[in-house]
Amino acid sequence: MSAPGTATSLSIVLTGSGGAGVMTAGQTLLEAATSCGLYGLMTRSTGPQIRGGEAAAMLRLSTQPVQCPGDKFDILLALDFENIQRFAAELPLDAKSVIIADPADGDMPAFLKASGATAGYIEMKKLAKAVPGGRVSMVALGALARLIGLPEAAIVEAVAASLGRKKPEAVKASEQAVLLGAANAPALSIPKLATPISNSTGRWSFTGNEITGFGVLKGGVRFVAGYPITPATEILEWLAHAIPQCGGEMVQAEDELASINMIIGASFGGAPAMTATAGPGLSLMTESLGLAVASETPLVVVDVMRSGPSTGIATKSEQSDLNIAVYGMHGDAPHVVTAPLSVSDCLLTAQWSAHLAESMQTPVIMLSDQSIGQARVVVDKPADIRFETKRLTPTEPIQDYARYALTESGVSPMSIPGMAGGQYTADGLTHNVKGTPSSQAQDHIAQMDKRRRKIEAFDYGAHWADIDGEGELAVITWGSSTQPIREGAARARAEGVGVKLIALRLISPPQPKLLAEALKGVKRALVIEQSHSGQFWRYLRAFYDLDIEVTPIPQPGPLPIRPGEALAYIRKGAQA
Amino acid sequence: MNMIPTPAREFKPADFKSSVKPVWCPGCGDHSVLVAFQRAMAELALPPEQVAVVSGIGCSSRMPAYTNCYGFHGVHGRSLALATGLKVARPDLTVIVASGDGDGFSIGGNHFLHACRRNLDVTYIVMDNRIYGMTKGQPSPTTEPDWDTAISPGGTGVSPFHPLVIALASGANFIARGFTGNIGHCARLIVEAVRTPGFSFVQLLSPCVTFREDQQRVWRNVVHEAMVPETDDPARAARRLMTDDGFNLGVLYRGARAPYQPRPLANLDPSHFESEFAI
Numbered sequence: 001m002s003a004p005g006t007a008t009s010l011s012i013v014l015t016g017s018g019g020a021g022v023m024t025a026g027q028t029l030l031e032a033a034t035s036c037g038l039y040g041l042m043t044r045s046t047g048p049q050i051r052g053g054e055a056a057a058m059l060r061l062s063t064q065p066v067q068c069p070g071d072k073f074d075i076l077l078a079l080d081f082e083n084i085q086r087f088a089a090e091l092p093l094d095a096k097s098v099i100i101a102d103p104a105d106g107d108m109p110a111f112l113k114a115s116g117a118t119a120g121y122i123e124m125k126k127l128a129k130a131v132p133g134g135r136v137s138m139v140a141l142g143a144l145a146r147l148i149g150l151p152e153a154a155i156v157e158a159v160a161a162s163l164g165r166k167k168p169e170a171v172k173a174s175e176q177a178v179l180l181g182a183a184n185a186p187a188l189s190i191p192k193l194a195t196p197i198s199n200s201t202g203r204w205s206f207t208g209n210e211i212t213g214f215g216v217l218k219g220g221v222r223f224v225a226g227y228p229i230t231p232a233t234e235i236l237e238w239l240a241h242a243i244p245q246c247g248g249e250m251v252q253a254e255d256e257l258a259s260i261n262m263i264i265g266a267s268f269g270g271a272p273a274m275t276a277t278a279g280p281g282l283s284l285m286t287e288s289l290g291l292a293v294a295s296e297t298p299l300v301v302v303d304v305m306r307s308g309p310s311t312g313i314a315t316k317s318e319q320s321d322l323n324i325a326v327y328g329m330h331g332d333a334p335h336v337v338t339a340p341l342s343v344s345d346c347l348l349t350a351q352w353s354a355h356l357a358e359s360m361q362t363p364v365i366m367l368s369d370q371s372i373g374q375a376r377v378v379v380d381k382p383a384d385i386r387f388e389t390k391r392l393t394p395t396e397p398i399q400d401y402a403r404y405a406l407t408e409s410g411v412s413p414m415s416i417p418g419m420a421g422g423q424y425t426a427d428g429l430t431h432n433v434k435g436t437p438s439s440q441a442q443d444h445i446a447q448m449d450k451r452r453r454k455i456e457a458f459d460y461g462a463h464w465a466d467i468d469g470e471g472e473l474a475v476i477t478w479g480s481s482t483q484p485i486r487e488g489a490a491r492a493r494a495e496g497v498g499v500k501l502i503a504l505r506l507i508s509p510p511q512p513k514l515l516a517e518a519l520k521g522v523k524r525a526l527v528i529e530q531s532h533s534g535q536f537w538r539y540l541r542a543f544y545d546l547d548i549e550v551t552p553i554p555q556p557g558p559l560p561i562r563p564g565e566a567l568a569y570i571r572k573g574a575q576a
Numbered sequence: 577m578n579m580i581p582t583p584a585r586e587f588k589p590a591d592f593k594s595s596v597k598p599v600w601c602p603g604c605g606d607h608s609v610l611v612a613f614q615r616a617m618a619e620l621a622l623p624p625e626q627v628a629v630v631s632g633i634g635c636s637s638r639m640p641a642y643t644n645c646y647g648f649h650g651v652h653g654r655s656l657a658l659a660t661g662l663k664v665a666r667p668d669l670t671v672i673v674a675s676g677d678g679d680g681f682s683i684g685g686n687h688f689l690h691a692c693r694r695n696l697d698v699t700y701i702v703m704d705n706r707i708y709g710m711t712k713g714q715p716s717p718t719t720e721p722d723w724d725t726a727i728s729p730g731g732t733g734v735s736p737f738h739p740l741v742i743a744l745a746s747g748a749n750f751i752a753r754g755f756t757g758n759i760g761h762c763a764r765l766i767v768e769a770v771r772t773p774g775f776s777f778v779q780l781l782s783p784c785v786t787f788r789e790d791q792q793r794v795w796r797n798v799v800h801e802a803m804v805p806e807t808d809d810p811a812r813a814a815r816r817l818m819t820d821d822g823f824n825l826g827v828l829y830r831g832a833r834a835p836y837q838p839r840p841l842a843n844l845d846p847s848h849f850e851s852e853f854a855i
Contacts, residue, residue: 034855204853211853217846223665247843249664254690258657261650265630265661268648269669273661291651378855417646417662417669420625425640425647436596437641437649 005149005192009062011070012144013091016079016137018053024162025079025137026057027376031158032141032150033061034205034378037196041066041343043375043560045090046315047083054083056090061148063196065379067342068483071564073097075148075190076117077140079124081105084112089559093117098188100143102136120186127180133173134180142181149192152182204381208343208372209276211382212302213238215347216274219354220389221300222248223271225262227255227281230314231370232304235276256281260288263299267292268426270416272358272389274300279308279321282365286328289363293333293451295426296404296414298357298364298391302350305369307557317371318557319479319530325365326508326539332448334455336364337508339479341466343377348385349505352463355387360454361414367507369530371560372480398422402433406446410454455509464506467518471498473573474522476515476540478504481530481561488566497574510543524549526573528566532556549576587621589614596641603792605756605782606635606703610642612754612762612780613672613701617645619767620670627670630659632684635710636676636703636782645672653683656691656700663696667837670770671697677704681717681737688739692746692775697835699769702739703756703782705791713787739779741817744810744829749774751813751829755781755799757792761825768827774835781823795823802826 012029016022023044030040041060047053058073060066072092077100078084084091088111093099095116101108102124112119122143128134138159145155159174206214213235224243226236240250248271253259256277263273277285282303292299305321307313325337336356340349346368357364394401394413398421405412415422429437430444438444466482469489477485482503489499502518519525525548529536534554540546553569555561592614600606617627627645631637633652640647646669650658655673663671680688680702691700706723708714714727717737724731743751750772754762762780769776781799783792798821806827807813813829820828 200855203855204850205855206853214846214849214853217849223661225661242846242849244838244841245844245848246846247840249838249840251660251664251838253657254686257654258660258687258690261654261657262661262664264650265648265658265663266665267661268646268658269628269662269666271665273665287651288654295648295650381854417628417666418625420623423625423644423646425629425649427641427649428651429649435641 005194007191007193008064009060009066009070010075010148010193011073012059012061012075012077013073014057014077014079015084015087016055017082018049018051018055020079021135021137022055022057022079025141026059028155028158028162029141029144030059030376030378031161032145032154034200034203035154035157036150037199038063038193039065040378041069041375043069043371045087047086048315054086056087061193063194067344067377068487069560069562071562075100075144077144078105079136079140081109085109092562098190100140100186100188118188120188122181122184122186124181127184128177131173131176131180133170134177135174138174138177139181142178143185145178146182146185147188147190152178200378202381203378205376205378207234207374207376208340208346208368209234209304209374210238211344212276212346212350212368212373213242215350216300216354217242217246219351219387220272220358221274221354222246223263223266223273224248224250224275225253225259226275226277227253227259229278229281231306231374232276232278232302234374235302235304256284257288260285260301264288264292264297267297267299272298272354274302274354276302276304278304278306279324280311282321282324282328286324289335290329290331290333291428292363293329293335294428296361296451297426298361300353300357300364300366302366302368304373305367313558315370316558317369317480317530317560319367319369319481320532320535320557321367322507322531322535322539325367334452334509335362336360336455337367338364338505339367339507340372341479341482341503341505343372343375344379344382346372347382348463351385351387355389358389358391360458361391361411362455367479369480394419394422403435404431404433404447404450406433406450409457410450460506460511464504464511464514465518466503466505467501469493469498469500471500472521472523473498473570474500474502474519474525475528475570476502476525477528478507478536481528484561484563485528485566487563488570491563491567492570492574497570499570499574512544515544519548522548524551524573524576526551526553526569528553528555528561528569530555530557530561585621585623587618589618592617592624592644594642594644598642599638600635601786603785604635605705608756608759609701609703609762609780609782610639612759612766613643615759615763616766616770619763620770622670626668627672628662629672629674630655630662631674632679634676634679634708636674637679639674653679654687655679656684656687659698660691660694660696663698664838672770673698673700675700675702677702677706677716677718678708681739689742689746692743692748692777694836695747695749695774695833697773697837699766699776699778701766701778701780703780705782705784705788707784707787709784709787740820740828741814743777744813744817747833748777749831749833750776750827752827753779753781753825755795755825756783757796757799765827772830774831774833799823799825802828806830808832
C-alpha cells in the first residue's frame with residue numbers, strides 16, 4: 001500500500017445495469033471504508049424495474065460524519081454504460097472528477113465526455129473472466145480501493161463478512177478478483193483518503209428506515225400493520241423481525257385502508273401502534289386518520305415521501321406530502337406532523353413521534369422521505385434518549401366514566417378494554433363527554449375545543465426545531481433538506497457570512513411564538529424545501545407572522561439539494 | 577388493568593344494554609339483533625368489559641353504543657380491519673363485529689375476503705336487509721336486480737352477491753344464517769359463532785320496515801330451517817350454499833381450521849437490537 005493520503009472526503013458513484021451488482025458493491029465499499037475508521041453515507045438511485053434495471057450506488061466517505069451527498073462526484077465507476085444516461089442529472093461531475101470504465105464498453109456517453117472528467121480504463125470483464133467465479137464488481141472494487149488508498153484486505157474482509165464465511169470458494173474468488181483489479185488499476189491521479197486515527201469501534205451503521213423502526217420500538221410501539229410500498233417497506237420489514245421479540249405483533253394488511261384501521265383497533269386495545277407508508281398509502285389512510293382524531297386514538301403513521309402526485313417516481317425523493325399530511329383530513333382535525341432532519345435523526349423523531357401520540361392520544365404523521373429512508377450512514381453511536389411515554393388511563397375502580405371528559409389539558413383518561421366500568425364506544429360521530437353520539441352544537445364545539453387544546457397546549461420542548469448559527473440572514477427549512485443546508489451554512493460561515501439555520505422537526509401544530517423568538521435579529525430569510533409549489537413556504541405564510549423579507553426557494557425532487565447549492569443561495573441572500 | 581377474567585359471574589341480558597336509545601325505525605329487524613346479542617352474551621357469561629363490539633357505518637353499525645361493552649363505531653366498511661388489529665393485540669377479548677350488507681359487502685368487500693382468509697377468532701354479524709337504509713333506500717350488493725329505486729331506475733340489472741358462498745371460498749370457519757323474526761334462534765347462532773374458534777360469519781336477515789315495506793311479511797313466509805344438518809365438509813357446504821335459496825336458516829358450515837393469532841416470541845427490551853446496528 002502506498003503512503004497515507006490527505007483527502008478528508010471523497011464522493012464516489014458506482015453505476016451499472018441490472019445484475020451488475022452495483023448495490024452490493026456499494027455496500028461492500030462502505031463497509032470496507034468504515035472498517036478503516038471512515039464515516040460514510042450511501043444513497044441509492046434505481047430505475048423502476050423489478051430486476052435488471054439501471055442502478056447507482058452513491059457514496060460519500062469522509063474522516064468526519066456525513067449525512068448528505070456532496071456537491072459532485074470525485075469518482076464515477078461505471079461497471080457498464082447501459083442506460084447510464086438515465087442518471088445524467090443525478091451525476092454531477094467536473095474536470096477534477098475521474099471516470100473508471102471498461103474499454104470493452106466502447107465509447108463514453110456524450111454527457112460524460114462533456115463533463116470534462118478524466119477517464120481511466122481497466123478491462124474489468126476480461127480480468128473477472130480470468131478468475132473462476134470472479135465478479136466484475138470485485139475487480140472494479142479492487143481497482144477503486146487501490147486508487148483511493150483503501151487496503152484491498154478491507155474489501156476482501158467486507159466480502160467475507162457479507163458471504164457469512166460459509167462460502168470459502170466464493171470468498172477466495174472475490175479475493176483474487178480484488179487483487180487483480182488492484183494490480184491493474186488505471187493510472188489516474190486521485191487524492192488518496194487520509195487514514196483516520198480512530199477506528200470504527202462504537203459506530204453504528206443503519207438506514208433511515210431501519211432506524212425509524214428501532215425508534216418507534218424504543219418509543220413503545222408494540223403493534224404494526226402495513227402494506228408494502230416503496231420506499232417505506234424496509235420499516236415494516238425491520239419491525240416484522242424485531243417487534244415479536246419485544247412483546248408485540250405485526251400484521252401484513254390487505255391494503256392501506258386496512259392497515260390504518262388495524263392500528264386504530266390495536267391502539268384502542270391498549271397497544272401503542274404504528275404503520276409506515278408512502279404518499280399513495282397516506283392518501284388512502286386520510287379518512288381513517290380523521291377517525292383517530294375524532295376517537296382520540298393514539299398512533300403513528302410514517303410517510304416515507306417519494307415524488308408525486310399519483311404514482312409519481314416511486315423510487316426517488318421529494319418533500320411534497322406536506323400539504324396532505326397537514327391538511328389532508330376533512331373537517332377540523334387537529335393532529336401532529338413531525339419530520340426527521342437527517343438519516344440519524346429518524347431515530348429521535350420516530351421515538352418522539354410515538355411519545356407524542358401516546359401523550360396526547362392523537363395521530364402523529366412523521367414525514368420521512370426516500371433520500372433519508374433508503375440511505376445508509378455510518379455514524380457515531382446515537383445518543384440514548386428516553387421519553388416518559390405513558391398513556392393517561394383512569395384510576396380503578398372506575399366510576400361514572402366519561403371517556404371524553406373536558407379536562408384542562410384536553411387529554412382525558414382513556415380506559416382500555418378489560419377495565420371494568422371503563423366501557424365506552426369510541427366513535428367517529430360527534431359525541432358528548434361520555435362518547436355517546438350527539439349532533440348538538442355545544443357537544444361539537446366542546447369536543448373540537450378539547451382536541452385543539454390538547455395539541456396546542458402541549459409542551460413540545462426543545463425538539464420542535466434545530467437552530468444554529470447567528471446572522472441577519474436565516475434559512476428556514478424542514479426534514480431532509482436540513483443536512484445539505486447545514487453543510488452549506490457551515491461553509492458560508494467559514495467565508496465570514498453570518499447565517500442562522502432554523503430546521504423544523506415539528507411541522508404541525510405551528511409554533512409561532514418560538515419561531516418569532518428564533519427570528520429575533522434576523523432581517524431576511526430563505527425558505528428552502530424540496531417541493532415544486534413551495535408547500536412549506538405557503539404553510540409558513542399561513543401560520544406565522546413573518547414580518548421580514550422572505551425568499552421562497554422551492555426545488556422539486558427528485559434531485560437532492562446539494563450543499564454547494566445551499567451555499568450559493570446563502571451567499572446571494574447575504575448580499576441582498 | 578384487570579385482564580384476568582373473574583370466575584363465575586352471572587349475567588342477565590340487561591347487563592349488556594346501554595342507556596342510549598337506538599336511532600332505528602320502530603319495527604326494524606336490528607332491534608331484534610340487539611336483543612339476541614344481549615341474550616347471547618348473558619348465556620356466554622362474558623363480562624361486558626371483556627367484550628368489544630366493532631362496527632362501520634350504516635343502520636346496523638349503530639349497534640356498539642347500544643351495548644354496555646367496549647365499542648368502536650368506525651368509518652364505513654373498515655370494521656373488520658379495525659377488529660383484526662384489536663383481536664391480534666388483545667387475544668383475551670371477545671371481539672364481535674356488527675355490519676350490514678352495504679358496509680360489509682360493498683365498501684368493505686375486500687376486508688371481508690381477507691378476514692375470512694385470515695380466520696382470526698372473531699364473530700362477524702351482518703344484518704342484511706338488501707338496502708341502504710341510512711341513506712334512504714339505495715340498492716346494496718344483495719338487492720334484487722329489478723328493485724326500482726331513485727338511484728337505479730328500473731333496478732340495477734346486476735345479480736346479487738352471495739356472501740355465504742364467498743365466505744366459504746375465502747376460508748371462514750363458521751357460516752350461519754338467521755332471521756330476526758326468531759330472536760331466540762339468532763341468539764343461539766351468535767352463541768355458537770362465538771364458541772366456534774376462528775372467523776364466524778352470521779348473516780341475519782333483518783328486514784327494513786321503511787324502504788322495503790313488504791320484506792318482513794314476505795321473509796316470514798319464506799324462511800325455513802335448514803333441511804340437512806350442519807356440515808364440516810367444505811365441498812358439501814359449497815354445493816349446499818350454491819343451491820341455497822337465501823332463506824335456509826341454521827348453522828350451514830362449521831370447519832376445524834386453526835385460527836390465526838400471531839403472538840409475541842419474547843419480551844426483550846428494544847436495546848437488544850442495538851447490536852444489529854453496531855459495527
